[in-house]
Amino acid sequence: MAQASPRPTGQADWKTYTTPDGTLMFDYPPDWTVKDRAREAAPGGVFIEVLTGARKSIATLRTNIVTKASCTQKLPYALMDSQELPALAQNGVKPRFVFEGRDDHESYPSRPAPLSYGITSAPLPAxxxxxxxxxxxxxxxxxxxxxxxxxxxxTTPGDTPDVDTPESYTGTEEYDSLRQMITSLRPAD
Known part of the structure; x- marks a missing residue:
């Protein structure tokens, strides 16, 4: 089993959550909450949602997902942040945390580009x-x-919708906390 990563520096008051099946754990800020959504989980899996102190849904954790990836079209790619997560390695593949986006303004010019943060085992686009x-x-x-x-x-509290860009979001306390939380995911002790 992989070594558990240490709790983020300066986050001594953070809480630790262990999934109901006892396989994974992560740390999260003391004013955030974890909501068990077991009724919506895949058979034999876990589904939890993490909410900020302001009750904003910030991330979900799901296990035992059955999925089939298909690539029907490629879109312009943007990578804002990335970090390898060796504690979650399976069969020699180390997943990584990414904050990434795809730009599809040709099909939907009035919509903002889709952006997401999370853990992926897929290789970074080349x-x-x-x-x-x-x-x-x-x-x-x-x-x-x-x-x-x-x-x-x-937007983050106090910002106007035009101020919060993906680049400025990476400098917020909320992003720092969600990144530290997601990258703290590790096998349970």
Whole structure:
């Protein structure tokens, strides 16, 4: 079993959540809450939702997902942040945390580009375009997802909708906390 990563520096008051099946754990800020959505989980899986202190849904964790990825078209790709997560490695594949986006302004010019953060086992795209966002990682017996969606129209407190860009969001306390939470995911002790 992989080594558990240490609790984020300066986060001594953070709480630790262990999934009901006892396989995974992660740390989260003391004013955030974890909501068990077991009734909506895949058979034999876990489904939890993490909410900020302001009750904003920030991420979900699901296990035992059955999915089939297909790449019907590639879109312009943007990577805002990435970090390898060796504690979750399966069969030599190390998943990584990513904050990424796809731009489809040709089809939907009035919509903001889809952006998401989470853990993926897929390799990083090797060029300026990529398949649709597919943030799943290998976790027995199938795949799992610990991710959330960035919505530029839901701003950080005190900002106007035009101020909160993906680049400025990466500098917020909320992003720092959600990134530390997601990257703290590890096998339970």
């Amino acid at each position: 060029g300026p375009s990529a398949c649709p966002i597919f943030q799943f990682f290998n976790w027995p017996p199938g795949v799992a997802a610990f991710s959330g969606v960035y919505d530029p129209l839901v």
